Amino acid sequence: MIDFSFTSPVCLLADGDESLDLFRLVSEDFPVIAVGSYANHPRVKAVMADLDQCLQRVDSPLFLAIGFTDSFVNVFEKYPYKNIIFFSEGNVIFRLPKCWVASIAIGTQISFYPLKDTRILSASGFKYDLDDLVLKQGESVGTENENFEEHLYIEQEQAGLLCIMPVDQYGKIRRSLSL
Numbered sequence: 001m002i003d004f005s006f007t008s009p010v011c012l013l014a015d016g017d018e019s020l021d022l023f024r025l026v027s028e029d030f031p032v033i034a035v036g037s038y039a040n041h042p043r044v045k046a047v048m049a050d051l052d053q054c055l056q057r058v059d060s061p062l063f064l065a066i067g068f069t070d071s072f073v074n075v076f077e078k079y080p081y082k083n084i085i086f087f088s089e090g091n092v093i094f095r096l097p098k099c100w101v102a103s104i105a106i107g108t109q110i111s112f113y114p115l116k117d118t119r120i121l122s123a124s125g126f127k128y129d130l131d132d133l134v135l136k137q138g139e140s141v142g143t144e145n146e147n148f149e150e151h152l153y154i155e156q157e158q159a160g161l162l163c164i165m166p167v168d169q170y171g172k173i174r175r176s177l178s179l
Helices: 017-025 051-057 071-080 166-178
Strands: 010-013 031-036 044-048 061-064 084-088 091-095 099-103 111-116 118-124 143-146 149-155 161-166
Touching: 010 051, 031 051, 044 051, 051 061, 051 071, 071 084, 071 161, 084 166, 091 166, 099 166, 161 166
Parallel strands: 010 031, 010 061, 031 044, 061 084
Antiparallel strands: 084 091, 091 161, 099 149, 111 143, 111 161, 118 149
16 A cells, blocks of 8 residues: 655665764755654654555655665565665665666775576676676675776676665766666
8 A cells, every 4th residue: 555655766764873874965855754763854754663664655766765774685575676775884785677887986895695596697897707607595695896997787687686885876876777
């Protein structure tokens, strides 16, 4: 049941000091759905019990989940068709589309984590070769890399990877996802 529908991205704001710091970083004029004690924030449109309730009851082209530190893998698995960017502990975590092209600052640490078994068909711009790399959910803990070129390309056999990067790349990540 959808209670709120937005045409803009929506910030989902969890409790905690880190949440407020990250919120200031992405502080555009997006509506805010609070989870917990930020009900008095001037942009709060609703207060909900937990992240799951937010994702069930709110419709948006993009969710910016700020301060939810322990649930992102389960959320990505449960809501495969929702566009969600998590902000947690100085990182941005998002689901890679099957084919991803991005311009990211050279030397950025980039990690990949498998949500399901997937094979990277081809990739370019990364320090370490990713072509034909198979990552298996439950067996592979993921892989770390960095880029030596600004322009990155990665194509998966099927979309199944999470990507983790430093939060300072948020704007470039959002543009790369066309959101």
